[in-house]
Amino acid sequence: MKKWAILVAVMLLAINFSFSNGAGEAEAGGKEVVLVYDGDAFFSLISTSLAFHEGKVPMLLFKDDLAVQQKFIDDYGADGLIVVGRHVDAALPCREFLGDAVAVSLKIAEFFGKSSSVVVMPCSMDEYNLSLIATPIACYTDAPILLYDDNDDEIISAIDKLGAENVIGIGSVAIGNVHLKSEEEIYDYISDIRDVGYLAVTNPDDALKPEVTESQEMSFERHMKNIQITILSQKINLVGSDEATFSISVPDGISRIRAIVDVP
Structure with a gap:
C-alpha cells in the first residue's frame, strides 16, 4: 500500500476570475490569493480544494488583519482576494465566504456550480485527522468539501445541486456511495488516483494521533497553610501560598506527555 504525503499547500499559479467587493463586480487580471481565517481548523480544509479549483492559487492564513500577509500579496502581484471565514478590510477586490465552517462549506460548494465528485467530512475534531488526510482527494478530483454536522438535508440538497455522482464519505459520515x-x-x-503529478509533505503530528506507549499514575501530598485577604477583588497572601510545585521524571526517548491532574 502506498502512503501518499498529506497535501496542505497549493502551487502558485493563477487564472482569471471575477471578484465582488460588495459594491459591484470587478474583473481580476488573473492573480488572486485565498485568505483563510485561522479561527477554525476546518476553514483551512475546505479552502484548500477551493484554491485548487481556482487554479492552484496561493493560500494564506490570517488572524485579525493582513499586516503580515500584505507583503506577500504585494510581492506576488495579486489583483484579487478570496476570503474565507472572516471579513477583512482590503484595498483589492474581494469575494468573501463568511459564516461558520459548515455554512461556508455549503457556500463554496454552491460556488463550484457543478462537480461530478464531492467529499463529505465530519465537522468534528475527534475525526479531524481523517478529514485532514482526505483533503487531497478533493483537490485531485476537483471536488468541493462539505462538512457534516447532523445536517443531512443541507448536504443532500448541495449534492443534488452539484450533480455529483461520486460522493465520498469520510469517517463516520454515512452519506455517500464511497x-x-x-x-x-x-x-x-x-x-x-493515477494523475497525481506531485506530493507535498507536512508535519505528521497534524494528522496522526500520538500512540500511548505507557501510562503511569503518581500521587503527591503536601501540607499547605495559606491565609489570604481580598482587597478590591485582588487576593493577597498573608501567610504561605495557595500554590505547590511537584516534579515528575520522563524517560529518555519520550517526546511528549499528557498529564491529567485530579485535585480532591
Whole structure:
C-alpha cells in the first residue's frame, strides 16, 4: 500500500476570475490569493480544494488583519482576494465566504456550480485527522468539501445541486456511495488516483494521533497553610501560598506527555 504525503499547500499559479467587493463586480487580471481565517481548523480544509479549483492559487492564513500577509500579496502581484471565514478590510477586490465552517462549506460548494465528485467530512475534531488526510482527494478530483454536522438535508440538497455522482464519505459520515473510514482506506483511495503529478509533505503530528506507549499514575501530598485577604477583588497572601510545585521524571526517548491532574 502506498502512503501518499498529506497535501496542505497549493502551487502558485493563477487564472482569471471575477471578484465582488460588495459594491459591484470587478474583473481580476488573473492573480488572486485565498485568505483563510485561522479561527477554525476546518476553514483551512475546505479552502484548500477551493484554491485548487481556482487554479492552484496561493493560500494564506490570517488572524485579525493582513499586516503580515500584505507583503506577500504585494510581492506576488495579486489583483484579487478570496476570503474565507472572516471579513477583512482590503484595498483589492474581494469575494468573501463568511459564516461558520459548515455554512461556508455549503457556500463554496454552491460556488463550484457543478462537480461530478464531492467529499463529505465530519465537522468534528475527534475525526479531524481523517478529514485532514482526505483533503487531497478533493483537490485531485476537483471536488468541493462539505462538512457534516447532523445536517443531512443541507448536504443532500448541495449534492443534488452539484450533480455529483461520486460522493465520498469520510469517517463516520454515512452519506455517500464511497465510504473511507480509516487512514488506510483513505491512503489506498489516494494511491489509486493515477494523475497525481506531485506530493507535498507536512508535519505528521497534524494528522496522526500520538500512540500511548505507557501510562503511569503518581500521587503527591503536601501540607499547605495559606491565609489570604481580598482587597478590591485582588487576593493577597498573608501567610504561605495557595500554590505547590511537584516534579515528575520522563524517560529518555519520550517526546511528549499528557498529564491529567485530579485535585480532591
